[in-house]
Amino acid sequence: MDVRFEESVEEFIELITSLGLNHIELKREYLEGHPDAPSAAAVGELAEQYDISVTYHAPFRDWNIGSFNDAVREASVDHVRDTLDDALAADAEGVVLHGGSVPHRYPAWVREEAAANARRSLVECAEYADDIGVPLCLENQPRNDSKQRYTTTPTALAEMLAAVPVSAETLRVTLDIGHAKANGEHWQEFVDQFGDRIHICHLHDNDGTEDTHEPLTEYTHLVDAIPADTFIFEMKDTSDIAQCVRPGATN
Numbered sequence: 001m002d003v004r005f006e007e008s009v010e011e012f013i014e015l016i017t018s019l020g021l022n023h024i025e026l027k028r029e030y031l032e033g034h035p036d037a038p039s040a041a042a043v044g045e046l047a048e049q050y051d052i053s054v055t056y057h058a059p060f061r062d063w064n065i066g067s068f069n070d071a072v073r074e075a076s077v078d079h080v081r082d083t084l085d086d087a088l089a090a091d092a093e094g095v096v097l098h099g100g101s102v103p104h105r106y107p108a109w110v111r112e113e114a115a116a117n118a119r120r121s122l123v124e125c126a127e128y129a130d131d132i133g134v135p136l137c138l139e140n141q142p143r144n145d146s147k148q149r150y151t152t153t154p155t156a157l158a159e160m161l162a163a164v165p166v167s168a169e170t171l172r173v174t175l176d177i178g179h180a181k182a183n184g185e186h187w188q189e190f191v192d193q194f195g196d197r198i199h200i201c202h203l204h205d206n207d208g209t210e211d212t213h214e215p216l217t218e219y220t221h222l223v224d225a226i227p228a229d230t231f232i233f234e235m236k237d238t239s240d241i242a243q244c245v246r247p248g249a250t251n
Helices: 010-020 027-031 040-050 070-089 106-133 153-162 179-184 187-197 219-227 239-247
Strands: 023-027 054-057 095-097 099-104 138-139 148-149 171-176 197-204 230-233
Touching: 010 023, 010 040, 010 153, 010 239, 023 027, 023 070, 023 230, 027 070, 027 153, 040 054, 040 070, 040 219, 054 070, 054 197, 054 230, 070 106, 095 106, 099 106, 138 197, 138 230, 153 171, 153 187, 153 219, 171 179, 171 187, 179 187, 187 197, 187 219, 230 239
Parallel strands: 023 054, 054 095, 095 138, 138 171, 171 197, 197 230
Antiparallel strands: 099 148
């Protein structure tokens, strides 16, 4: 559920279950922005009522765990912890996390400080996730012309994971198919490197040059080949979800 969605959580659940789907991922930005966003306990009740599973996506649009500004970094970590608490209260299966960023144009010392802060923040978030027993799933990010991101390739993602002293059962991976494609990386490289550590898979498409989150209609081979526990259509509009499941559908 993206911040751009107008539907309530229950309306969205009714939509996805009518399409034969059985999982929702709640972006923190949606929960902060929608006037009728339910509490975590209410999300858990809805999940039980409709017999679906749930994951959460930690905030990233106005927050940055890799900020060189310590106040912003600390506040961002606090928001990730809040999301982990919500996931626990909703009996969710995990929380997706972006690894942070810093503008390319900043001087080297700033970029070095930001990269160190990203690793430090990831350690703090993962240790909290480990304490409360909720998987934290670090996502491969799309490249950006103006910002350096720390998890755009399998090698970079592995380096971030290796910096964190918690078990692979706690700190896991979200494989985003669209991000890999936009970066010129093949999803199979992530599967080869991370295997069963991949807990969540985000499904969307693009033309290979930009992260546009277009409907993905050819996905069954991905579900068969990727050892994720949960597969999620990550769309910009709810109507695009129907396009994924029923190509050519008008609603």
